[in-house]
Amino acid sequence: MLRFTRCTTSQSGPRSPWRPTAVGLAIGAAVLASPAAAAPVFTTVAPLPSNGHLSARGDVVVMTQTAGTQTTLLAGRGGAVPTPIVGTGPLPTWARPHVGTNRSGHVVAVYPRCSGPLVATCDLYVYDFATLKETALAGVSRPNAGEVEGDMDRGAMAFSRWRLKAEPTGSGDEATTLLYKPASGAARVVSKTKGGQQLALRGQQIGQIRDINPSAASCGTPSVELLSTSGSRRLIRQSHCGEEGNHPTGLDFVGSRLHWMFVRIVSGSFARYDVKSNTLQTDPFKNVVGVSQYAPLTSTTGLTIRETSTGFPGSPRTWELDNVTGLSYPDTIKPR
Numbered sequence: 001m002l003r004f005t006r007c008t009t010s011q012s013g014p015r016s017p018w019r020p021t022a023v024g025l026a027i028g029a030a031v032l033a034s035p036a037a038a039a040p041v042f043t044t045v046a047p048l049p050s051n052g053h054l055s056a057r058g059d060v061v062v063m064t065q066t067a068g069t070q071t072t073l074l075a076g077r078g079g080a081v082p083t084p085i086v087g088t089g090p091l092p093t094w095a096r097p098h099v100g101t102n103r104s105g106h107v108v109a110v111y112p113r114c115s116g117p118l119v120a121t122c123d124l125y126v127y128d129f130a131t132l133k134e135t136a137l138a139g140v141s142r143p144n145a146g147e148v149e150g151d152m153d154r155g156a157m158a159f160s161r162w163r164l165k166a167e168p169t170g171s172g173d174e175a176t177t178l179l180y181k182p183a184s185g186a187a188r189v190v191s192k193t194k195g196g197q198q199l200a201l202r203g204q205q206i207g208q209i210r211d212i213n214p215s216a217a218s219c220g221t222p223s224v225e226l227l228s229t230s231g232s233r234r235l236i237r238q239s240h241c242g243e244e245g246n247h248p249t250g251l252d253f254v255g256s257r258l259h260w261m262f263v264r265i266v267s268g269s270f271a272r273y274d275v276k277s278n279t280l281q282t283d284p285f286k287n288v289v290g291v292s293q294y295a296p297l298t299s300t301t302g303l304t305i306r307e308t309s310t311g312f313p314g315s316p317r318t319w320e321l322d323n324v325t326g327l328s329y330p331d332t333i334k335p336r
Helices: none
Strands: 027-029 041-048 054-057 060-067 070-077 098-101 107-114 122-128 133-136 146-153 156-162 176-181 188-191 197-202 205-211 222-228 233-238 247-254 257-263 267-274 279-286 291-296 301-307 319-325 331-333
Touching (some): 041 301, 054 247, 054 291, 060 107, 098 197, 156 197, 176 197, 176 205, 197 247, 205 257, 222 247, 222 257, 222 267, 233 267, 247 291, 257 291, 257 301
Parallel strands (some): 054 098, 098 146, 122 146
Antiparallel strands (some): 027 041, 041 319, 054 060, 060 070, 122 133, 156 176, 176 188, 197 205, 247 257, 257 267, 279 331, 291 301, 301 319
16 A cells, blocks of 8 residues: 655645655646746545545545445545545445544544435434544434534534435535534524535634525536524635536635635636635636545645546546645635
């Protein structure tokens, strides 16, 4: 198995634990739209048999991989290539895991598991990397309702619950209720009809991605929002649906900033939003094909999942996990 060690990148900024020390790994660079900034560098971490969902914090990364109808949770820690987590059950194909922390400060992964084909059978589980145990989350699940996604910060939880009890898995986020549960205390509703997906919780702030206009063209208007646990809401950035299918992914906090990536077919942009100063910055690039998932690690580094197949009819689809370094955010734009 390939091993990866923590080391300083050639770019200035925080260290990344995901730079490979093995030789022969492919390295590709993306060309920025801004000529004044250096291009971020994409480095292959490992080939993947399928697409999946991705989350990371510190030196821990979790992701999903699907073979047939079986979806498995994988993790890598300390720079190791992600491998299946022993002791966790099967996940639905749409499951989006999140790396967080519990009340004891342990790094954990939060993810859904379902006992049947309907959302109403889904509950949230947590895997503790210190105890190596999987448990159902207490005080979160409700009978005849489906809890499908959650993020944990020091034991507090932001999570989503499907309101349409009999709806098949994979239904739209317009049917989602967003809830918050403090580390000690009962869960309460933050937004009953306008909950989203790709949740990110830090302190009293909840980031989410929600389609604010599902009827807009073929891809709706998936947008980034910031909510407080008391229910106030701020629209940070909305996508512009078009031929390239612009949509945000990889929403997560790094310090006081909310990071994500707008992915398109042949271009995209990394983004970070400073909650305190209400400032939005981007790092646009071109000619990076097939990026589907993103997980920020630091202000200047992250991980992506990218399709690497040729696209010719009948050719098998292949994917890879990439490390991206050298993000610089040269453009400041108005949040909206």
